[in-house]
Every structure is written in C-alpha cells, then in structure tokens.
Amino acid sequence: MDLExxxxxxxxxxxxxxxxxxxxxGGGNPGADGVAAxxxxxxxxxxxxxxxxxxxxxxxxxxxxxxxxxxxAAEAAAYTLPTYVFSIGLGMCGPTLVDLGTDSxxxxxxxxxxxxxxxxxxxxxEPAAGSxxxxxxxxxxxxxxxxxxxxxxxxxxxxxxxxxxxxxxxxDADVPKHKGLTMFIVDMRAPGVTVRPLRDMTGRAHFNEIxxxxxxxxxxxxxxxVGDGWNCAVTTLLHERLSIAGGVGMGGRKDDPxxxxxxxxTADTTDPVVRDRLVExxxxxxxLALFNQRLAQETRAGLFPGARGSAAKLLLAELTxxxxxxxxxxxGPEAVSWDEDDxxxxxxxxxxxxxxxxxxxxGTNEIMRNIVGERVLNLPPEPRTDKNVPFKxxxxxxxxxx
Amino acid sequence: xxxxxxxxQRELRETVRSFLASASPPPAVRxxxxxERGYDPAVHRRMAGELGLTGLIVPEEHGGxxxxxxxxxxxxxxxxxxxxxxxFLATTLAAILLTETGEKDLLAGIAAGTTxxxxxxxxNRALCGAEADVVLSIGGDGGDRVLARTGGDRRPLRTLDxxxxxxxxxxxxxxxxxxxxxxxxxxxxxAVAVAAEQLGVLRASLEAIVAYSKVRVAFNRLIGSYxxxxxxxxxxxxxxxxxxxxxRYAAWAADEAPDELPGAAALAQAYLGRACFEVASxxxxxxxxxxxxxxxxxxxxxxxxxADEVLLGPPRAHRAxxxxxxxx
Numbered sequence: 001m002d003l004e005x006x007x008x009x010x011x012x013x014x015x016x017x018x019x020x021x022x023x024x025x026g027g028g029n030p031g032a033d034g035v036a037a038x039x040x041x042x043x044x045x046x047x048x049x050x051x052x053x054x055x056x057x058x059x060x061x062x063x064x065x066x067x068x069x070x071x072x073a074a075e076a077a078a079y080t081l082p083t084y085v086f087s088i089g090l091g092m093c094g095p096t097l098v099d100l101g102t103d104s105x106x107x108x109x110x111x112x113x114x115x116x117x118x119x120x121x122x123x124x125x126e127p128a129a130g131s132x133x134x135x136x137x138x139x140x141x142x143x144x145x146x147x148x149x150x151x152x153x154x155x156x157x158x159x160x161x162x163x164x165x166x167x168x169x170x171x172d173a174d175v176p177k178h179k180g181l182t183m184f185i186v187d188m189r190a191p192g193v194t195v196r197p198l199r200d201m202t203g204r205a206h207f208n209e210i211x212x213x214x215x216x217x218x219x220x221x222x223x224x225x226v227g228d229g230w231n232c233a234v235t236t237l238l239h240e241r242l243s244i245a246g247g248v249g250m251g252g253r254k255d256d257p258x259x260x261x262x263x264x265x266t267a268d269t270t271d272p273v274v275r276d277r278l279v280e281x282x283x284x285x286x287x288l289a290l291f292n293q294r295l296a297q298e299t300r301a302g303l304f305p306g307a308r309g310s311a312a313k314l315l316l317a318e319l320t321x322x323x324x325x326x327x328x329x330x331x332g333p334e335a336v337s338w339d340e341d342d343x344x345x346x347x348x349x350x351x352x353x354x355x356x357x358x359x360x361x362x363g364t365n366e367i368m369r370n371i372v373g374e375r376v377l378n379l380p381p382e383p384r385t386d387k388n389v390p391f392k393x394x395x396x397x398x399x400x401x402x
Numbered sequence: 403x404x405x406x407x408x409x410x411q412r413e414l415r416e417t418v419r420s421f422l423a424s425a426s427p428p429p430a431v432r433x434x435x436x437x438e439r440g441y442d443p444a445v446h447r448r449m450a451g452e453l454g455l456t457g458l459i460v461p462e463e464h465g466g467x468x469x470x471x472x473x474x475x476x477x478x479x480x481x482x483x484x485x486x487x488x489x490f491l492a493t494t495l496a497a498i499l500l501t502e503t504g505e506k507d508l509l510a511g512i513a514a515g516t517t518x519x520x521x522x523x524x525x526n527r528a529l530c531g532a533e534a535d536v537v538l539s540i541g542g543d544g545g546d547r548v549l550a551r552t553g554g555d556r557r558p559l560r561t562l563d564x565x566x567x568x569x570x571x572x573x574x575x576x577x578x579x580x581x582x583x584x585x586x587x588x589x590x591x592x593a594v595a596v597a598a599e600q601l602g603v604l605r606a607s608l609e610a611i612v613a614y615s616k617v618r619v620a621f622n623r624l625i626g627s628y629x630x631x632x633x634x635x636x637x638x639x640x641x642x643x644x645x646x647x648x649x650r651y652a653a654w655a656a657d658e659a660p661d662e663l664p665g666a667a668a669l670a671q672a673y674l675g676r677a678c679f680e681v682a683s684x685x686x687x688x689x690x691x692x693x694x695x696x697x698x699x700x701x702x703x704x705x706x707x708x709a710d711e712v713l714l715g716p717p718r719a720h721r722a723x724x725x726x727x728x729x730x
Contacts, residue, residue, distance in 0.1 A: 279724050282728060283672055283673050286669055287645075287647065287648055290647035291643050293403065294406060294647045297404070308643065314636070368636070369637065372639055373626070377626075377636070378616075379612070379627065380626050380627040
C-alpha cells in the first residue's frame with residue numbers, strides 16, 4: 001500500500017473511532033472508568049493495526065517503517081487520544097524488552113502491552129536514589145526458582161493502574177554500585193506490592209510510591225543478565241529521553257494553555273513588549289520542533305541520535321518552564337486567583353505548577369547537561385569516588401537499608 | 403521537509419572544508435586580513451575557478467552550476483567556520499540578487515570569478531565595498547530595480563571585524579534588472595545566506611572551546627571535567643543543534659517551499675544572530691585570559707559574530723518582521 005493510501009485509511013479510521021475531545025482526565029491521569037475506556041480504545045487501535053506500527057512483526061508489532069508511523073501521527077495530531085496510561089510501556093518498557101528481552105518474554109509481554117491489555121510502569125528511582133539512580137537500595141535476594149524483593153520506589157507514573165513493572169534492584173552489595181544491579185519484570189498485582197498515590201505540587205497525584213515487602217519474582221522474569229541491570233537501565237533511559245522529547249504520550253501540545261497558539265489569542269499584542277515576548281516564544285518553540293524533526297530524520301536515515309536526545313529533553317524542559325512563566329506573567333492577576341467557574345485562570349495556574357515536572361522527571365537538567373557534555377562532546381568525566389568501591393561501603397542519603 | 407544533508411552535500415562540505423584548511427588556515431587568514439586588500443585574491447580565484455563556488459546558485463545557462471540553497475548553506479557554513487576574509491559572501495549576495503531578478507550579463511562574470519561584486523546594505527554600507535568591481539543597489543520608486551555601478555565613491559570604513567572589510571559606497575548607476583518579487587525574495591535569501599555563515603562561526607567557536615577544555619588543566623583537573631564549564635558547553639551544544647536545524651529548514655524553504663521562505667528567513671536571522679554571538683562570546687570567556695589576547699583567534703570569531711548579527715539590520719528588525727509575518 002502506498003503512503004497516501006495508508007494515510008487516507010488512517011484518517012478514516014480515526015474519524016470513525018477516535019474521541020474528538022478528551023474529557024478532563026486529571027492531567028492525563030484517568031480514574032477507573034477512564035482506564036477501562038482507554039483500554040477499550042487501545043484494543044481497537046491495535047486491532048486496526050495502529051499500535052506498535054514500527055515494532056517487529058514477530059512480537060506483535062506491525063513491522064512497518066517510520067514513514068507509516070509519521071503518517072499516522074500526522075493524522076492523529078488532530079485528536080487527543082486516550083493513550084496516557086500506556087505511555088510508559090510504549091515509550092520505555094516495551095522498547096527495552098524488544099532490545100533486551102528473551103524471546104519468551106517478548107512473546108508473553110509485547111502483544112498485551114501494544115493492545116492495552118496490560119499497563120506498564122517503570123520502577124527505578126528511590127527516595128535516596130534520584131539523579132544517582134545506581135545508588136538504589138531495593139534488594140532482590142535469590143531463592144528457589146526466583147527472587148525475593150524488599151524496598152521502596154518513588155515517582156512512579158501510572159503505577160496505580162499498572163499490571164507490570166520494569167524493576168531495577170540490587171542483587172549484589174559486595175561489588176561496585178553499577179555492577180550489582182539486575183533488571184526484572186515484576187507483577188504489580190503480586191502479594192507484597194503496595195502502591196500509594198503521591199500528591200505533587202499541582203495538588204494532584206500524577207505518580208506514586210511503591211513498597212515491596214517480600215515480593216516473589218520468578219527466575220524467567222530477569223531482563224538481560226543478572227548483574228547487568230545498569231546497562232539495561234541505560235537502554236530504557238535512552239528510550240525515555242527520546243520519547244519525552246518527541247512528545248510520546250505527553251498529551252497534545254495543542255491543548256497547552258501556555259503554548260504560542262493559545263497566547264496569541266489572549267495576549268494584548270498591541271503592546272510591543274508583549275509582542276516581542278511572543279516572538280521569543282515562537283522562536284524557541286520552532287527551534288526545538290525543528291531540532292526534533294531533524295533527529296527523527298536522522299533516525300530514519302540510520303543515525304541513532306543516542307545521547308543527543310538528552311539535548312532535546314533539556315531544551316523541552318527549559319521551554320516548558322519559560323512558556324508557563326511567560327503565560328502567567330502575561331495573564332496577570334487572573335493566573336494566580338480566579339473564580340471557581342473561570343477555567344482559564346485555573347488552567348494557567350496548573351500549567352505553572354506542572355512546569356517543573358519536565359525539568360525533573362526523566363533526569364534533571366543538570367544530569368542532562370552532564371550527559372550532553374560527556375557523551376556528546378566527550379568532555380572528561382567528573383572525578384568519581386564511588387566507582388570502584390563495593391556498594392556496601394558507600395555513603396548513602398537517608399535510611400540505610402543494607 | 404528535509405533537515406539532513408544528502409550524501410552529495412556531505413561530499414561538498416568535505417571538499418570545501420579541506421580546501422579552506424589548506425588554502426586559508428588561521429595564520430593565512432591573519433596574513434590576508436592585514437594585507438593591503440584585506441584578502442588573498444588567489445584564494446578567491448581558486449574558489450571561483452577550481453571549485454565553482456561563486457557560481458553555485460547561478461543558473462547553468464548563465465555559466466553557473468544551478469545548485470540550490472541547501473548546497474550554498476553548506477559552503478557558507480564552511481567559509482564562516484574558517485573566517486574566510488574577502489568578498490565571497492558579498493559576491494554571493496550579488497549573485498542571489500541578480501539571479502532572483504533575472505539579470506544575466508553580470509552573473510556570467512560572477513560565476514566565472516572574473517567579477518567581484520557586492521550589494522549596498524543599510525546606510526550605504528557594502529561588504530568589501532572598496533574592493534568590489536561592481537556595486538549593486540536596490541532602487542526605483544517601488545524598490546524593485548537593481549542598479550549597478552562600476553565606479554562611484556568608495557570610502558573604506560574601519561571595522562570591528564578585522565577579517566572582513568566594509569566601505570561606504572554610492573548607490574545607483576545603470577538599471578540592470580527590475581522585479582519587485584525577485585527583490586523581495588532576494589532579501590529573504592540574504593537572511594538565509596548570512597545565517598548559514600553564522601552557523602559556521604558558531605560551530606567553530608564551540609569546537610575551539612570544547613577542544614581546549616580537554617587539554618587545559620586547572621587545580622589538577624582538565625577544565626572540561628568541571629560542571630561549571632561542562633554545563634555551559636552542553637547549553638552551547640543545544641544552541642548549535644537548534645541553529646543547524648533552523649538553517650537546514652531555511653535552506654529547504656528557499657529551495658522547495660517559497661511560501662514558507664519569508665518566515666523561515668526571519669526566524670533564521672532572529673535565532674542565528676543571537677545564538678552565534680552568545681556562543682562566540684561564551685567560548686571566548688571560557689578560554690580565560692588567553693581568549694582576550696590579540697594572538698588568540700577567539701576574538702576574531704567574537705567580532706565576526708557581532709558583525710554578522712547586525713549585518714542585515716539590528717536583531718529587533720528581524721524580530722519585528724517575524725511578528726508581522728505571524729500577524730501578531
């Protein structure tokens with residue numbers, strides 16, 4: 001089928017099946033009814049051939065090219081598809097399994113992930129291991145036929161709905177920190193898993209904290225090799241940064257009340273200062289959009305952008321804070337106090353409260369700058385005191401779970 | 403939209419880069435800049451003759467190669483990175499103006515490399531205005547005429563940028579072409595051409611400080627290992643990525659999407675002018691005291707960056723144009 005025909009069919013399918021406007025999903029975080037509706041939509045999407053467009057056919061994908069994926073995305077841009085709860089699975093966990101999973105893992109997990117039957121979350125960060133995620137303290141101890149996990153994870157998006165999690169745990173504290181980690185697939189419904197919503201600065205619970213209390217994981221759920229979890233995590237994080245920068249599952253930018261298109265309708269552009277601020281927002285938005293398109297074209301040409309995805313993620317984080325700041329400054333008092341019935345003020349206030357998330361989630365701006373400096377520009381690394389010391393001898397923040 | 407180079411464009415880049423590395427390396431740039439003419443005519447002749455670069459965008463029927471702005475941007479990025487002294491950009495602007503307005507006699511000489519031409523910019527200034535054989539200006543009641551003058555008053559100016567001269571010139575002369583549409587398009591294409599040069603200046607400034615950060619030691623460490631340095635360089639790299647994306651887009655619009663050209667050209671000048679100066683300035687500062695010396699090249703990039711930023715008018719003019727085009 002040629003691309004034009006593919007795109008025409010996608011357009012028709014979306015017209016017939018996609019919800020035209022999204023209900024308020026709590027900042028992309030739906031309730032139980034919303035999850036059921038999202039799962040039903042995802043199943044239809046998969047059955048029509050529009051989920052996992054570029055994923056390998058043998059594991060349940062469509063085996064098509066980026067050209068088809070782009071054609072579909074271009075048509076889908078007119079809608080706000082209810083795919084938020086699947087974004088972690090589609091953007092990070094699934095691609096990691098495609099890269100590193102065993103054949104039986106791929107056979108078991110990829111298709112239900114793409115069809116929305118199983119929701120995935122990612123379990124790396126801990127209260128005492130944020131930017132320094134390799135300092136994590138959740139332990140996995142080998143037992144008959146598997147592993148037993150104890151510890152705590154945090155900042156876990158969609159965990160309250162998740163069926164599966166991609167878990168990073170310490171399996172050996174007697175070797176240096178990066179060498180004693182292992183990646184697992186964990187059943188989020190297993191006994192001993194407790195998920196607690198964590199209220200963030202927006203007042204909503206976009207993510208959760210997770211407690212593991214003697215949770216059993218079967219041996220076949222190890223991803224990659226035992227002790228090679230750090231390298232596996234690096235693969236996941238590369239996918240994460242690319243998917244954040246590319247806007248996978250971040251909700252349509254078109255709905256953003258702080259974006260250029262929204263501000264040009266509301267701001268007083270007869271004021272030359274306001275006009276120039278909007279020009280600045282346009283310049284920065286276009287510059288980043290073009291950079292993302294260039295990265296996508298390079299990927300299609302076979303050049304993997306690798307750590308340059310971190311540059312795009314850093315720029316997006318800075319743009320997000322810049323535009324939320326600008327939008328609220330331009331709006332004036334209405335952005336900080338508003339009548340209950342006035343949605344506009346509340347939306348801007350929410351955008352300002354949400355803006356720091358982009359600069360913190362998926363690696364802080366400082367970590368992104370380290371990555372760009374060391375892996376793109378090949379600058380010399382910071383001297384490290386933690387690399388060749390057994391993990392059990394390192395200093396840790398907070399409670400020591402060793 | 404195409405934002406990545408074709409294999410042919412990459413080849414062209416390598417050709418120009420290696421030519422400039424041998425024909426106009428940094429010591430030769432300084433010698434040329436301090437010479438009487440301010441540039442090495444032999445280098446300009448070879449660029450025109452051997453490499454055919456002065457006629458790159460000139461249509462084949464007028465003796466050029468009929469290539470596009472994607473190719474021209476690649477070449478100007480390299481001449482910018484090398485801080486090539488002399489009339490290459492001036493002659494290129496002239497070629498753009500004449501090509502867009504359908505002139506052909508002068509174009510043949512430019513493509514052949516026998517005519518050095520320049521274009522009168524704001525305030526009757528022209529790049530290499532004293533050295534050029536032909537001075538072009540835009541005139542007529544509707545601003546749609548292209549006029550050419552071979553003599554006229556030429557008053558050399560002192561310049562901030564030692565690597566490229568400017569002069570006050572006398573506009574006017576004989577009408578050689580007329581096209582309101584062609585003149586308007588040429589003005590946008592000037593913006594694209596200068597942005598491509600700025601991309602080269604930006605890239606070379608960043609490469610210089612990245613290389614220095616890997617060899618300079620302070621407090622028993624390479625300075626590139628300090629986050630105070632590393633994080634600034636990472637931000638400059640982000641600027642480079644966006645700058646290159648915008649230049650590729652603007653060149654693509656010049657070649658393939660005439661409706662998008664005005665917006666792309668204004669975006670290119672509004673972004674590249676600031677970006678190039680900020681990176682050249684950041685690079686100079688991170689070099690420390692050595693960057694402030696006459697012997698070090700950092701100040702040459704810093705000065706070229708500023709000269710380019712205001713070449714087609716102050717930054718606010720490009721931002722105002724963008725606001726108009728966005729109907730703000």
